[in-house]
Amino acid sequence: MNRITVGYRLRKGLPRVLLWVMLIGWLTFALGPYVWMLLTSFKPLSQLFTWPVRYLPEVWSVKSYGDLFRQTEFSLFMRNSIIVAFCTMVLTMLLAVPAAFSLSRHRIRGKKFILAFLISSQFFPSILLVLSLFSIMKQLGLLQSLVGLMLVNTAFVTPFTIWLIKGFFDSIPKEIDEAAKIDGCNEVQMIRHVLLPVLVPGLVAAAAYIVIFSWNEFLFAVTFASAERVNTIPVGLKSFIGEYATRWDLLTAGGVIAALPILIFFISIQRRLISGLTSGAVKS
């Protein structure tokens, strides 16, 4: 090997074998729990509690999935989760897009303060909200209702969503606005016909962030919507964990179904989501 190829190899980075060993180790750690859940969900109940553990199901059975829908209210939990995630997403976007536009394009008094507030909103200890919102929501009759849960989720994700979308607006050159205005667009028309189409990828990332947040959210849901008829999937799943007997068959089947939509959604947009989420902290 001459010097040039040595230099080339170095530039390529880690030795291949080491790289792949580490990558495979990481993949095993990251996905192992999912694989194990999936395998467990296809075992009949009698095969779950064997020692030593049998790794593959002797008989592949979908009984857990049948039981999940026949014996529990899982389809109701799914319905609730979908409603809450969808409405939270729509509400938040309606609030965040105009606000982000204004912060990106207009001179606003106290803008620096508002921006600092938006970014630090991610820091609010949720315990503070959970404590004081309880009595407020009780007075307004919003406890044990999906509407109440949507409102809390919306308020919680709105600041960060504004921050995200403002970043996307910032990346559109201002000359485009001016051209649109010279062509006779008013501001609302300009947002609708000129800026939003360019923003679509960014908006999808923001919407995904909101949907994932709201689909996964547990603390608000278990505190403000603990009655079974308004349970979302996380709270519903938790109810299968009993003090003495845990229904692992139902839990793993429910877990697989709960994970599927979010994983499909996540994988299909992960690239955009990540570039969006990291753009706030890494400004090049």
Place this chain on the structure above:
Amino acid sequence: MSQIETGMPVAPVQRKKVKPARYTKYLYLLPAAVVVIAVIGYPVLRAIYISFFHYNPLSGKMTFAGIDNYLNIFGNKVFHRAIWNSIVWIFGAVSLQTLFGIIGAVLLNQNFRGRGVIRGLVLIPWATPSVLAAMMWMWILDGNYGMLNDLLMRLDLIQLPIPWLSQPSTAMASLILIDVWQGIPFFAVMLLAAMQTIPSDLIESSKLDGANAWQTFWRVMFPLFLPTLLITVTLRIVWTASYMDLMMVITQGGPAYRTLTIPLMAYYTAYSDLKFGMAASMAMVQAALLLVVVIFYLRLLAKQGVLDHE
């Protein structure tokens, strides 16, 4: 609104910037501001207020307590325990995530086949609902039928199954493991994004100067992604401090208070003991401690110029 809609004549000379009416721009902010202030701002202030009262929202009884709640919790041994647990929890989880996150970012920054797919796959734990993560790991770490014990016994590393989540010495470590599982991708992605902004000629030239990969990493790349690393660590500290889903689902603060962190104790003080005032005072202690971290974070951001507007 613009000139056309208000029926004003179009100015003969085209102006470079069309100014929106003075108040419209605030109108865009208004709905978001109302919701955020009503659902976040007001409750936070109210929590401060409640922390000076004995308060039970179910009976509606509210009597002034002065600083009793604060005196009470600072004299409470369990609260001391909770502060300590919070420190162990935050330090354990964040330091491990930082370590593996850096390694992960370096790995994902290499050239290899299937990089896009693998980047997506290793991120999956991050998108996993906390209850689901808790449940999957409870099943793996189960003391009677858990897969981990089975593996370790087959490898002859242990003789008897270990009840990881229900014995005091391993409970907190197990919870940290689960949080690390969920958190590594976040670190890896943030740092990867930072690494990708490092100009490759910098790395090339350091290699030409005779530095090996290890030296190049520490002397050239590390200083450049350090600001992002600091921001990520601060963010994660604050999130981890407030994150209690895993404890709520798996251990409920046990065994023997070993996994009871400050927010969790506040939660149970409110919803099990119905002492909302005292719970609020615990939450205030937590908030005050985190405020220091937040201020540090904002200064970092300001230094980076993220808050400036071009």
